[in-house]
Amino acid sequence: MKTVLASLNAKYIHTNLAIRYLKAAAENEYDIELAEYTINDPILNITGDLYAKKPDVIGFSCYIWNIEETIQVIGMLKKILPDVKVILGGPEVTYDVHYWLNRLQDHADFIVIGEGEKTFKELLDYFSGTIEFSDVHGAASLLEGKMHLRPQPAKADxxxxxxxxxxxxxxxxxxxxxxxxxxxxxxxxxxxxxxxxxxxxxxxxxxxxxxxxxxxxxxxxxxxxxxxxxxxxxxxxxxxxxxxxxxxxxxxxxxxxxxxxxxxxxxxxxxxxxxxxxxxxxxxxxxxxxxxxxxxxxxxxxxxxxxxxxxxxxxxxxxxxxxxxxxxxxxxxxxxxxxxxxxxxxxxxxxxxxxxxxxxMLRGTGLRINAADHDYIYMDHAPYEILSNNQLTFDEILRIKQVEDVLEKYWNDHRLDETIAYLTGEVFDTPFDFYQDFGTYWDESGWSRIGHQLEDLFKRLYQFIKAYKPEALENTTYLMKKDYLKNHKFKPRKAWWGKEDKNLSSVYDVLLTDPSIAGEAFSALNLKQKELYKHTVLEEGLKLTDGEPVSTYLLAYYHPKKGIASIFEFPKTSVQHLIS
Incomplete structure (x- = not known):
């Protein structure tokens, strides 16, 4: 009896622990193969691969993130392998067994309820004819329109x-x-x-x-x-x-x-x-x-x-x-x-x-059972996300989703930490106000419907601040340049702000003559002229110092082997008199 345990994971890098426990529990007596895919794989490809294994029994591990794709796979499998025994298990099918058996009566033969190690092994024993179905614990099936549910076994040691x-x-x-x-x-x-x-x-x-x-x-x-x-x-x-x-x-x-x-x-x-x-x-x-x-x-x-x-x-x-x-x-x-x-x-x-x-609103949870108490409206199918309740309208949920979108892009990716800290701490009333205003602007600009590259994140934030908080644009731009430069491992070929017609060669001349102007750490690098021009980026801008804008040079040095950036800042006044 050839048995396959399958799972559609969210990503390739994920592994399914459940099917490995099931295999470990039964592999001494049965031939069991593991098969893992992702929810992004074409359904026909998954079905074709499972078909090629010629299973007699196939089990699927079911969760909210893969149930709908899994249903498509088993529907197709039953058409080309009508005699294969299909077993479903996992949290998504455990807590509403009657619903799933009725919905999938032409596709799923058995559902395992709760922990599956003992139940799965007993189902294989049943298929091989060594025990009766009445001896299987924790399984459900639908025969002739009637649900047959076996009590769950004692919790596993x-x-x-x-x-x-x-x-x-x-x-x-x-x-x-x-x-x-x-x-x-x-x-x-x-x-x-x-x-x-x-x-x-x-x-x-x-x-x-x-x-x-x-x-x-x-x-x-x-x-x-x-x-x-x-x-x-x-x-x-x-x-x-x-x-x-x-x-x-x-x-x-x-x-x-x-x-x-x-x-x-x-x-x-x-x-x-x-x-x-x-x-x-x-x-x-x-x-x-x-x-x-x-x-x-x-x-x-x-x-x-x-x-x-x-x-x-x-x-x-x-x-x-x-x-x-x-x-x-x-x-x-x-x-x-x-x-x-x-x-x-x-x-x-x-x-x-x-x-x-x-x-x-997960099946089996107290909130789903008592959803009417708070007027919850939610999706009929997985992932059962709420659409509204007695406190949040659908419009407000959409607004919070705008916050989620830019939070993921601008905080969790840590591309602009200094810039975001400044905007959330000093420019906007609260962090939520920044993310909400920016998220709404992002959505209304149509950016949520198109892709983006790294430079786009900077350009779009610049555009938003220019429109919403122009008084903070100069310092924001300076911090954005700093964040951009320090997060590169190697000298960027083309910065997000584009080419600016500024001849800063005289500043380089001063730094070669007196590198201490940029600080002791820069001076310790002991850079020669070729290294200075080849491995650094020099920019200028207005930086807030003690609440006052100060014209400042920003120098980024990229170590040719270590792949890290060192950032140096020094006021423009420290070199202007030397240039003249």
Whole structure:
């Protein structure tokens, strides 16, 4: 019996952990092949590849991001392989089984509910004739219009599950893809927008087995790990033990990312990481979602924002760990003004990444079950994103999406950090006002419908500031030039501001005669004339100094081998009298 376990991932670099657990649970008795694709692959190509494998049984791992594409694949497969047994599993089909069996009655034969290791193995036993369907736990099927649902098995003892990481066929791609790993299942919290709130309690895998897997994965080239534990630091002692292990035994160049609950993180743990963790080894993803206390109460989310701020601030000031903070627009009783406050509260913490997401009414969650309480209107199909509720109109949601668009381009990409800090801190009333005004301008200019290159980001911001805040244009332009030059690894051939008819050769002559004018660091480079002209860019502009515009030279030096830029600034007056 040939069995294929398939998944349509969001991107090529992603891997599906679920199908690997299923294979590990049954591979001793059955021939199982893994097949991974992406949601961007042509449906016919995916179908053709699966057809070529000639499976008797095929299972699909289903999530909100791949369910519609998966349905297209299985629909086509059933036409060309009508006898193949199709099994669906995963969070998207677990919590509304009757709906999925009725919708997919011509395509899906069985649905696995919840954890699948035991159920999947029993289904294969059933197909091979060794047990009856009545002996299968946690599966559903639709026969002659009637749903047959078998009770779920007891929760698996995670310490006994075989490793999903030791397949020989995975070794060659470990260095090219993200490795997902879990040390626990379940969540202690009850956030009503999250599927994890449905499972009560937290169970742990064997610590030493997890460490052995991580060692094996690193030895075979894995470098990017993402822990999928819903709250990695729910047990302080467990988190500390794992942090210590990863610090002591990591391979240089490895990155580990965790989902952290910020307000329960103890300061001594953060201090330990600040003192001992190599820079860049860890990344924290922290779900803030909202700073509105009433909203958090309605979704049963306990959060002490002051303690969360303490955590984020300590991590940020330590300079060792990158942080990704999440917000959700559309939570109950949070209107546009309240979400603006949430955004500004969190933006003030200056995380490396700030993700602005929109509430998705996931099947099985408390918010979806009680959607009428807040007049939620949402998409019928995945990802079930909200369109409006009793606090946010569709127009306001579209406006917040404009904020999301430019936030991603201008903050999370970190191309213009000094410029954005100036605009959000000194020019606009609040950070949200900057992103909203710019996002609206971007959308109304038609830029959201066309692509962009790096230079376009600078030109479009320049155009926006010229139209909205012309009084800040000179200093903004200066900072934009500085950000542009310092973020290049090598001397740019053509800058975004174009060629300016300025003869600055006399300034170069002065710098060759007295390089200390540009500072001690520049003088220490000891550049010769050829090096100065070949490896530097010189510009001038108005820079705010103590609130006053000062005519300033901006010099960028690009090291010919290191691929980094050094920026030097000095007032125009320091060289003008020497030129004359």
């Amino acid at each position: 995670l310490k006994t599950l075989p490793s999903p990481f030791r397949f020989e066929e995975d070794q060659s791609s470990l260095g090219k893809r993200i490795t997902y790993i879990e040390t626990s299942r379940g969540c202690p919290f009850q956030c009503q927008f999250c599927l994890s709130s449905i499972e009560v309690g937290v169970r742990y895998f064997d610590r030493e087995a997890v460490k052995a897997d991580i060692r094996y994965l690193m030895e075979n080239g894995a470098r990017v790990f993402k822990f999928v534990d819903r709250t990695f630091n729910i047990s302080r002692s467990y988190a500390m033990e794992m942090f210590e292990f990863l610090i002591e035994e990591h391979v240089p160049g490895t990155v580990f990312q965790f989902e952290i609950t910020g307000d329960i993180m103890r300061p001594e743990v953060i201090q330990y990481l600040n003192d001992h963790a190599p820079a860049g080894l860890f990344r924290f993803e922290i779900g803030v979602q909202s700073t509105n206390d009433h909203t958090n109460e309605l979704v049963k989310r306990k959060q002490n924002f002051e303690k969360l701020k303490r955590t984020v601030t300590m991590v940020r000031d330590g300079g060792k760990i990158a942080q990704h903070l999440d917000l959700i627009a559309g939570l109950p009783e949070e209107n546009y003004a309240s979400f603006k406050q949430t955004f500004n509260d969190v933006y003030e913490l200056e995380p490396e990444e700030l993700q602005l997401g929109f509430l998705k």
